Amino acid sequence: MTRWLSASQQQAWRSYLLGTTLLADRLDRDLRDKHGLSMAEYEILVRLSESPNRALRMAEVADSVKNSRSRITHTVQRLESSGFVVRRSCASDGRGVIAVLTDDGFSKLAAAAPDHVESVRTSLIDGLSDEDVAVIGRVFGTVAERLGTDAAVGAMCSNGCHDGTSSRPLSSAGQGGSASRSAS
Amino acid sequence: MTRWLSASQQQAWRSYLLGTTLLADRLDRDLRDKHGLSMAEYEILVRLSESPNRALRMAEVADSVKNSRSRITHTVQRLESSGFVVRRSCASDGRGVIAVLTDDGFSKLAAAAPDHVESVRTSLIDGLSDEDVAVIGRVFGTVAERLGTDAAVGAMCSNGCHDGTSSRPLSSAGQGGSASRSAS
């Protein structure tokens, strides 16, 4: 026997569907209009900017944003043709490919981040109490854990392809690059 | 000066992004695998099932799910070629087109709804307290209101094309058809 949703659950669920869709559309649109980046591209730039040497193996990029490898290939291809990323082969694994954020890519991210954060704030965060934010964080953290096919949400920086050159993931302007979605 | 997100806000936002993406993917996948319907198609079937005569003008469909007209044209085209919807011209407005849910479409929806609701429950609702659900509902209701370009979220059933034939939007099996997203 089907357990239908209660009236209040239905209402909440419908609001959720509509709200999340509109929010995603808005953020993507803002980013596109002002900076010519999609959310998917932006997220990849952020992950790279946070990584040692601003470099990650393709599979790590894929895992960090929970996208398919195929999708990452396509998106990184676009980012590469825009000059924001370059691909190098991995010395320690002949199959590996390392995506590296270029200076142009970093600048692009640094320029886009403040506007993006502002969008996130005005569209969502600023309208929420601290308690609301906490609930959102907990609820979707749980959902992500439950639905994340392979565990390891925070499993990055495990590749053996770093060349020793150090690189901070953006300190203050850099937390800019990361601020809207950076690991805490 | 950019107002970056606090650590807890960042964490919540990142969880939100990941969780909502995974949730949307999961629901769409479940619906596709079990019933060959996309979420977009499912939602349209639901709106039609809830409407008088199981019929809505294209623009009303578009507004009710906050999609572009173009997108609705394409999706309804698919639904029509699947036999779940038919399109008729509107008597009172020569430009108008009315999408009507067929019996096959209704059956399809009635079959898909229980599984969909179950997906929603196991992926999200059942893991939440009543308070959590209330917060989600309020937060995204507000977001939807703020971002909903044109107001009227619930503005439907205003077309002048009803022919007087009555049709309940699914009573109990019907709340089935509607249960996961129906107006309360």
Next chain:
DNA sequence: GAAAAAAAGTTTAAGCGTCAACTACTAGTA
């Protein structure tokens, strides 16, 4: 009541994501 403006839908093409097949390389096993 004719011209201009607006609205309803459709159409076309381009962009992005998914899927399945494919290459190339590594790792495990005998």
Next chain:
DNA sequence: TACTAGTAGTTGACGCTTAAACTTTTTTTC
């Protein structure tokens, strides 16, 4: 070493969404 299985990544075709141009009909305005 050779054989198999598994992993990394790419490719190309197809499906869905978007954007802009377009047709038709209605509404507005003078």
